[in-house]
Amino acid sequence: MSSNNRNTINIVISGVGGQGVLTLAELLAKAALNESYNVRVGEIHGMAQRGGHVVCTVRIGPMAKGPIVDEGFADILVGFEPVETLREISRIKKDGHVLMSSHIQYPVAVSMGKAEYPSIDEITSNIEKLTSNITELDAMNLAKEAGSSRAMNMVLFGAIVATDLLPITKETAIDVVKKKFPGKFEEINVKAIELGFSKVVN
Amino acid sequence: MTKVDTLLEDTPGKEVLLLANEAIARGVLESAVRLVALYPGTPSSEIGNNLARMAPHLENFYFEFSSNEKVAMEVAGAAAISGARSMMVCKGPGLNVAADPFFSLAYVGVRAGMVIVVADDPSMWSSQNENDSRYYALMGNMPMLEPADPIEAKEMLHKAYEYSERLELPFLLRTTTRVNHTRAPIIYDDIPARPETVSFEKDPFRFVPVPAVARKRHPWLLEQIEKAREISNSSELNFFESSGDFGIITSGVSYNYVLEALSTMEIDAEILKIGMSHPVPDEKIKELLGRHERIVIVEELQPFLETHARRIAQLQEINVTILGKEQDYFPEVYEYTPKIVMNAFSKMMNRESPVDWEDIEDTKKELPELPPRPPLLCPGCPHRATYYAIRTATRGKAIYPSDIGCYTLSISPPLETADILFDMGSSVTTACGIARVTDQDVVASIGDSTFFASGLPGIANAVYNQHPIALVVLDNRTTAMTGHQPHPGTGLTGMGEQVPGLDIEKVCEGLGVRYVKTVNPFDSMADLVADIRQMLDWIRENQAPAVMISKAPCALLTAAERRRKEERPSPYYVDEETCTGCKRCLNRLSCPAMYLDTETGKAAIDKDLCNFCGTCVDVCPVGAIMQEE
Ligand code: SF4
Ligand code: SF4
Numbered sequence: 001m002s003s004n005n006r007n008t009i010n011i012v013i014s015g016v017g018g019q020g021v022l023t024l025a026e027l028l029a030k031a032a033l034n035e036s037y038n039v040r041v042g043e044i045h046g047m048a049q050r051g052g053h054v055v056c057t058v059r060i061g062p063m064a065k066g067p068i069v070d071e072g073f074a075d076i077l078v079g080f081e082p083v084e085t086l087r088e089i090s091r092i093k094k095d096g097h098v099l100m101s102s103h104i105q106y107p108v109a110v111s112m113g114k115a116e117y118p119s120i121d122e123i124t125s126n127i128e129k130l131t132s133n134i135t136e137l138d139a140m141n142l143a144k145e146a147g148s149s150r151a152m153n154m155v156l157f158g159a160i161v162a163t164d165l166l167p168i169t170k171e172t173a174i175d176v177v178k179k180k181f182p183g184k185f186e187e188i189n190v191k192a193i194e195l196g197f198s199k200v201v202n
Numbered sequence: 203m204t205k206v207d208t209l210l211e212d213t214p215g216k217e218v219l220l221l222a223n224e225a226i227a228r229g230v231l232e233s234a235v236r237l238v239a240l241y242p243g244t245p246s247s248e249i250g251n252n253l254a255r256m257a258p259h260l261e262n263f264y265f266e267f268s269s270n271e272k273v274a275m276e277v278a279g280a281a282a283i284s285g286a287r288s289m290m291v292c293k294g295p296g297l298n299v300a301a302d303p304f305f306s307l308a309y310v311g312v313r314a315g316m317v318i319v320v321a322d323d324p325s326m327w328s329s330q331n332e333n334d335s336r337y338y339a340l341m342g343n344m345p346m347l348e349p350a351d352p353i354e355a356k357e358m359l360h361k362a363y364e365y366s367e368r369l370e371l372p373f374l375l376r377t378t379t380r381v382n383h384t385r386a387p388i389i390y391d392d393i394p395a396r397p398e399t400v401s402f403e404k405d406p407f408r409f410v411p412v413p414a415v416a417r418k419r420h421p422w423l424l425e426q427i428e429k430a431r432e433i434s435n436s437s438e439l440n441f442f443e444s445s446g447d448f449g450i451i452t453s454g455v456s457y458n459y460v461l462e463a464l465s466t467m468e469i470d471a472e473i474l475k476i477g478m479s480h481p482v483p484d485e486k487i488k489e490l491l492g493r494h495e496r497i498v499i500v501e502e503l504q505p506f507l508e509t510h511a512r513r514i515a516q517l518q519e520i521n522v523t524i525l526g527k528e529q530d531y532f533p534e535v536y537e538y539t540p541k542i543v544m545n546a547f548s549k550m551m552n553r554e555s556p557v558d559w560e561d562i563e564d565t566k567k568e569l570p571e572l573p574p575r576p577p578l579l580c581p582g583c584p585h586r587a588t589y590y591a592i593r594t595a596t597r598g599k600a601i602y603p604s605d606i607g608c609y610t611l612s613i614s615p616p617l618e619t620a621d622i623l624f625d626m627g628s629s630v631t632t633a634c635g636i637a638r639v640t641d642q643d644v645v646a647s648i649g650d651s652t653f654f655a656s657g658l659p660g661i662a663n664a665v666y667n668q669h670p671i672a673l674v675v676l677d678n679r680t681t682a683m684t685g686h687q688p689h690p691g692t693g694l695t696g697m698g699e700q701v702p703g704l705d706i707e708k709v710c711e712g713l714g715v716r717y718v719k720t721v722n723p724f725d726s727m728a729d730l731v732a733d734i735r736q737m738l739d740w741i742r743e744n745q746a747p748a749v750m751i752s753k754a755p756c757a758l759l760t761a762a763e764r765r766r767k768e769e770r771p772s773p774y775y776v777d778e779e780t781c782t783g784c785k786r787c788l789n790r791l792s793c794p795a796m797y798l799d800t801e802t803g804k805a806a807i808d809k810d811l812c813n814f815c816g817t818c819v820d821v822c823p824v825g826a827i828m829q830e831e
Contacts, residue, residue, distance in 0.1 A: 041385035052577030066458030115573035
């Protein structure tokens, strides 16, 4: 059996239930499938959606059989939130790419004063223990700029495509989003993708 | 195109990215299934959600959300006995509920194909236990197929109907969370027509298993299982793949991890992939055992295949080393990952693991401790208001039996109103037991869907035996936890028709509950607290059960409704001047939309998260929380 695992691109998306993690994973996979790649998406439903920590995985390539991306195997880690990015950092492969939104959403334990939220510097320096390849952006701000705080996932979609690590063009990304959400949010979504994209390209 | 349109498309050969649960819903069309009955349960929920959306567009098709799994099994079983292909769907613990009809159904058998989809949940992502339904197949003498991914899930569904009709037995299709919630490219097949009508042909000496009949049916059933074993030995669902120095037997999602591990580590081995896991293909297993000195068994949860392999080796007198859970190479708990498989291979073969996991472990130890983010009741959740009132009224001193639903999340501080839980409906019955042996106040809570699913017999019991319990029905107008399915109280059927919903208040009165009161948890916190105290007084005086129905729609439904109507209520805010920073709102109510502004030391509200329920306003002792004009 040949070792073609290398041809598989593994993406881990980490965030908070309700932020649109599942939708982003689905859109990424759809875009890759449109470009004729084999894909697998691993999702978490139920309990984890109630404001809890949510992780999704997207795998692209011929050896993508199961949905799981293990520790040390992720090419890209997308974090919707700083602490949630760090929570999954062990999945990143050596020198893998971390894409992190800097907008903070406090866990209730922090609001209640039962736990502390680490500083952004602390978070980044810890990520750097595993990779120096970090792109930071405030997806929440950009989403609001696009017209809705709910479009964070679209901003990140644009940002992922801009890294050039996936076989997905911006045009395909926009196309897939338009098909999934036709109607009144189209403009906001497209703008969000563009904003995320240009943030990373520049 | 909406998901429903996509699933209904008559475009054979088309490739679509689907979740396994969506692929199963699609498979229902492609297998000409006439009736599906189920009670929703994660990880199986999306099967029903999609079928419910598809049903109104289909001819000769019936779909229902049954009131519980036992009911669903009986409805679907009767349809298949009448000659129409049917399906029943449940999660692992749901099969426990349906176990009673399940065993009888195997005895009487079916006339048209019937498939029972059971979704097990290794790692317990959303279940109260981790049971391995393969043992139901074994104990109930019912054949079982076990797909490894969404693609196989649809293919095996078709096979299951074919085999089911050949053997006149219902078939189990066992999935696991990682299959149910994986998305993969699915290729569409034809959609055949469904039969318009079928008619029930009487055969009471087959379909009424009084002892004399059942005694004859048991040997018949065992004969059918022998025929199933022949199928298992010849079916392409159990296949050999590649070659190498040792053999691997695997099934379900673990099969993928085996492939990935072999590829990553560049190991050659011969695989026997088991798709029909009951009865196991004895002949094929024997062949593999005979061909190798070492056999590795890779399967999640209990050593099902492993035990069978050891059984076959002993019977066939094959001298072979079988490595698996019994020697601790693999765990018996939680779901597997490629890493678990790679680590086991490394250990067995004295090889280095492909990734330096020890190094990763070391780095992990250096990372700071992160604040936990467990699932919570949503901002604006009506349950939060009710539980806050319950705790306040009872000063946290009552016993709080809980049930299965979102509201079990109230186990976490600061609400802490979940003290005991067994299964669906156990809030009522455990409350009865506690009230009988202690002199503590008992305030149980149950959701509206669970109330109809399994709460009713418990209430009948409480009334009949005069148990002094308080039962709060958290009526949020939906089955929220599993994705907002309707239930008998909502007045919406699985076919999308509006019907009169059952009135929980009247149902309780009809069952003989003498104290029944409906409240809106958002009306007034002070009144709600007073209502609960009054109910407890009544119970102490009358030594009988009382029911309070706390009725307000799920926050997610409210938010969706608001978005549809493009309503924007004016936001809530904390007045910095008035706020004393006492943190009562944060420490007692814990709404995820509220946080402490570390700069000012005052409470604050995140406007993007707030769901405008107003509960926090009543909680602040100094009136610092207000709604903008
Ligand atoms: S309860 Fe009122 S006074 Fe106390 S922290 Fe909250 S808003 Fe401020
Ligand atoms: S902040 Fe107050 S009004 Fe907003 S959701 Fe939370 S409790 Fe309800």
